[in-house]
Amino acid sequence: MKFSHSLQFNAVPEWSSKYISYSHLKKIIYTLQRDKLYNGELKDTTTTSNNLSTDTEATPLLLAPSVLTLDSNNTINTTNDPYVKEFIKALDHELFKIEKFYNSQETGLLANYHELKDDIIEFTNNSKRNRTPSFADVLPTTPAPIETDTNGNDLESINSHRSMSLESLPIQEQLSRNSWANLFHPNESVDDFSPLDKYKLSLRKRLIAMFTQLSELKDYIELNHTGFSKICKKFDKSLDTSIKSKYLNHIETQSHVFDPITATAINNIIHETVVEYAKLSQNVHSNDLVNYDAALNELSTHLRDHIAWERNTVWKDMMNIERLANNAKRQDLIENQNDSLEKPLQQVGHWDTLPGGIWLLLKSPAIIKFISITTIFILLLKYLIFFEDPLEQNCFAILVYASLLWATETLPLFVTSLFIPFLIVILPVLKDPKDGTTPMDTVSASQFILSTMWSSVIMLLLGGFTLAAALSKYNIAKMLSTYILASAGTNPAIILLTNMFVALFVSMWVSNVASPVLCYSIIQPILRTLPSSSSYTKSLILGIALASNVGGMSSPIASPQNIFAFGLMEPTPSWGEWFIVSIPVSIICILSIWILLIVTFPPDSKVKILRLHASKDTFTATQWFVTLTSIGTILLWCFSNQLSGVFGEMGIISIIPILLFFGTGVLSTEDFNNFMWTIVILAMGGSTLGKAVSNCGLLFTIAEHIKVMIEGKALFVIVLIFGAGIITMATFVSHTVAAMILVPLMGEIGQHLPEDHSRLLIMITALLSSAAMGLPTSGFPNVTAISMTDEVGVRYLNVGNFISRGVPSSLFCYFTVVTVGYLLLRLILF
Template identity: 45%
Template sequence: MKFSHSIQFNAVPDWSSHYIAYSNLKKLIYSLEKQIHQKSGATTNDAESSPLLEVGSIDDPDKIFSSHLDHELEKICSFYRLKELEIYGEVDSLLQDEESYEEEQDDMESEDAEGLGSSRLLSKSNRARQQSMFKSFSGFGKVRRSSTWSQKSGRDDADDDDSDDDANEGTSLKKPKSRGTMDSMDDLRVSTGDMSSSRRRDSRIFDDYADQAMSALYDTGITLKKRTVSHYVNVCELRSFIQLNKTGFTKVLKKYDKILDRNLKRPYIQQNVDAAYPFQQSTMDRLGETLIKIEEAYARLVTQGDVEVAKRELRLHLREHVVWERNTVWREMIGIERKAQAANMGLRQTILGQDTDPSKARLQGDEAHLDMKEISTPVGRYTCPSWLLSSTFYTLVVIIAIFVVLLTIPIMEKPEQQNCLALVVFVSLLWATEAIPLFVTSLLVPFLAVVLQVVRSDEKPYKRLDAKPAASYVFAAMWTPVIMLLLGGFTIAAALSKFNIAKRMATFVLSKAGTRPRTVLLTSMFVAMFASMWISNVAAPVLCFSIIQPILRNLPSDSNMSRALLLGIALASNIGGMASPIASPQNLIALQNMSPPVGWGAWFFIALPVCITSILLIWVLLLLTFQPGRGTTIVPIRPMKDRFTGIQWFISITTLVTIALWCVSHQLEGVFGDMGVVAIIPIILFFGSGILTKEDFNNFLWTIIILAAGGLALGKAVNSSGLLHAIANAITDRTDGLGLYAVMLVFAALILVVATFISHTVAALIVLPLVAEVGANMDEPHPRLLVMASVLMCSAAMGLPTSGFPNMTAIMMEDPQTGQRYLQVKHFITRGVPSSLLTFAVVVSLGYGLMYAAGL
């Protein structure tokens, strides 16, 4: 959580205006950065266009920022002194009242004992007094027992123990009640043997007097308990006030030094913050001593002198107070965040031309509200979820109808092939339309494959398998070395991201790019491509967009350089999706459809030249269409100054060793057997050593894993049923006479079009098994070459904002000052479509030559 949000969530609501103005100081930092940049990049000294500063000159930003920090520090110190004086005065008054209460209770016990002439009762009261202030109430109950009630014996009052008259007070003490109730409570504490003849002779006058005195004393005790809890909470909030503000000064100074490349943090903290009264160690020590006094007072009042129990109860009261008092604040903050996210989702759907019906919200949101609508039917009026009346529901009905029709109308010769055809069409339509979530569709594959009996034995004569062997067959296909390789890639990506290794590498490279717009653009694109190779093309653009924020902040929102940067990173991230086998899920699906799979070395030999050439061509396209160098001055990006830690070295070495083993996996088949086994190495080392936790494991993209597993199961079912072979033979007959290059052109163009409109991974799931089978049935079989060319074109499909995660991330980027989006749909159509065509030309020319040279 960002500290600007954290301080709002954890601040005392009534004191919110007295905390450090962290957000305002951040805005000041960005303003100073922009003014310094404008001054350094200005060619003329125009006094009217110069920004005005409240304090000092832009030549000395430390002085400007320090003056604002001084103002915040003075505000915090003034409030703290007043609040400390008020709270300590209340605590002192509480402790004095607690002492008076003890004396009053002692006096009352003595008077009762003297009035009754019972030394034995007095000693028992004194012993109870040493345990707890309220224990003596039971003794008073014995004295006040009337002769009528004292004659009762052997009574079981277990139900009276469960009385919760004081539950709202959070205590186990029983409040004195009326005569009958008091006697009933006293029967619980005294046996028949405790009743003496002297109690039967107690006068009614003395009883009434004792009742009134004890009731007043009890009310005083309850009031003291409430005050003790309240003052304990106040002191804890005062301590939290100091800690939050100290953290705020540290973080905002760290950000200032990082963004403006200054060294103000250490001297300012030492000379100003640490020397201020609220942040001195003596202040914290006094707070700690005050808390100890309150805990001891509470122990004497409530917990029979047990300080540890008193601490636990007071902390429980503090927790309840936080939940109760700040619940409204948290709800409001979370509500604002959710409304903003909902607005962004709605904006995104409007931009991308998606349907904004309630079913989308139902399927995409974890806690989306399920709207209900009342409909009229011939048999009455009924209430149903509104998504049942949406276009998505009707799409789902049409798809199911097509599925039923394909099951009933004979098209294929054999029933298992007919059922498999219906299964393939049904699943493909669900994936393409996203009528239900993609991973849910994937889970339908094993279910339908078993129920429809589409699986056959692998050996001739082919025989349809029964449900039990078919289930084992399908589930075995869902967990393959490819899935393990995907998990290994997720593990490496999580470690590189969590410990900022990827960010350190990216900022280091970008810091060397200088300030020339064309150089910065090209470097950013190559950094995005490289990051996509190892942390996926989903996380890579997010990382790169965060790194170039200083550049974007200092450029106008309508700057062509901003558009070129964002679009260049998005397109390069798409291209980077083909650079390594773990860069995107479709690459792993391609490996599954190759026999034998392409090794990492051969993959790099083919993909890297294609990626580099494509990015260079796209870079030239962006330069020609955006002309980002006109009147643009770039703020240099500074590398991270933190030292490389031992954990970061361990992660880097483990990653490099794993990649090296993947590259030579074919030579080490006798040792590891498959690349999926090598993928277990980083999983064991990172999770076993505690570098990654189970929370990191739970945060893996399990929907992608389920999607890939479902695709593998579908491919296995289609192949086992004989449907894939039949379709491939039909396509081979129609393409008879065409050479390998012509067939590659056809499939590359086909998958480019398909992947532009649907998910790259889904396109690979549907098309690649067919491509592999067609390639195997050709006169000159080159199935691996066709699969490799097709999967490269999956990543090259980037003509629309919906074509891949990088594009969707880029189009949502906004200028934080104006709220305007940097990119429009037209920018993707006018640059993304030509970029796809350029990449297509590179794949079918340079890529084809490299694949042929690699022996595919």
């Protein structure tokens, strides 16, 4: 989670304006970064800070000089670098605000604490003398005089409100919360207590409130200290400075709020509060006899309940409003990307609660498409007979039905995949292997088709997800990518080429879905310093997207279509054989696209590129463990054919990283739940459909008809003809869907050639499926690229950019695959 989000979620709601203005400081960094890059006049970010900040305390602060000069006298010298000086002014502004607020809170809280401690001492003495307190003893203590700040705000109001917030709740509401119920005995109300017990109960409540306020004040210090640390680190990274350690040392020695002695004092008071609470709740008078851990656990429970109650009452509405706004923004983006994109069935609306809702539902374009496709399916089953064998006819109807549902995305892709085994069993489709003609009974058919859904291909997919999750979670891929980009210099053409190869490399191991997301996050500093209308910005974003598409062919785990094709090849190729073909083809495709982008998006001579800096963080032991495990797993996959006597199928090797990462706690259950399970289900559906069309003989029949059409033609001509059809289809439907429909067919056609070339045609199909990139919806990387916006929400790219560059890029890749790829496949005897 980003620190700005963490700060928002962990801050005390009433103090939200009193924390470090982290997001605003980031904007100042970006402004200074842009000014430094173009060597223009340094803008007055202090004025900007004053305009953007809602804190009216900024005015007196800006009149004071910066306190930092860091030298041998423990001061920071800011005279040499105006950018550092300007940023430290902004930091001093935040430090002043935080220091002033903390001092006011600490003063009031310490006064309340000492007053509470005196009351506890008096109660203890009265208890020892067995004296019943008078009515005056149980009255609330007289509050201290109210102090106000320069704006007239009550500095004690927040603290007083928080002190009484829990006690002011109705007794019924307190009892509804389990932790507060512990203050009372079962079946006993507060009215049953004696005055002494009531006074004791009030003291316990005050101790709970004191523990809560002290804990929040302690968290206030820690959150702000973390904020200063992170924002200084970001400034150092963005402007290539080194002020972090010096500034942190300064605030710890020159300010009261971040002085280690302050945190120690709060911890000591918290400890005393727990001890006093333990004495009251456990009816003991000696520190040695109290059960400190039990008291601490009980107070912590009250604290958690208070935070949960506070978040529900203060943040809930704000979070819902923000979530609705984000959803609306995403929906507008989707509609702008493709006006013809219809809403899926589950987004029709609350039609069942509206008058005439059923009629509105039936008029929905999604329902109309579903009904139309289903009508075609029924016609193919009952009336349009193309095959003599009824099982083949049923299978053909399912094949067309699933293909249309996948292509139009009338239903979510994974829902269609789950629909396939259901239809295969009930129609029926499968043939009994004993005689090869009669239908398989439903029990046997269901057992067979369900057993095909979990296979070595699925395990390979999970292994790839595991490696990707670990490499992403521990920033290994980002650190390596940043290191490579930092070595590229500032030449626009070289920067573009380097980013494209980084996208290719990341796609090989983290998947071409995550690759553009990672690469776009890395180049954000560059994008921030470029005008949004710059042609170089468009070429950079488009280059990463197209390179990620090409990266989808680079390794067996780079994309779902590769994994699906990999599992249908007999015998299964080794990773080394795949790399022999995919690496040269990918490199040639990247270079061709790079030249196209340079020619069509010539860099402006006035454009200056920000030089990225490699991460200064060293590899931790966990990062080395993840890296070595990933490399070892990939090597085992590469030599899987030679190790088949040890591991059997390749999917078994995938269990190794799963055991090592999840077993050691490197990855958590949440990481496992975040796997792209819809892709897993999609692959399962494609696998079952492939098994069905093969088992019933449909593929054999279709291949026989196609064999007559292509009989006498050379293998290269066949590759040219079918390759054009593959890349055209993959342009209009997703790459994965195109592969699932065409890969089994191409494999069967290859088997019916005079010489078996099924593996060659399957490989060509998989590579060309990733090479289709002519439309914004042609693949995941394109969708990510078209979604990229500048700081004011304007998209960098439009549909025309994709058509004018994506279509030629697809053609370049097509000719590369059917020439270079074909030649390499023939050389390795595919």
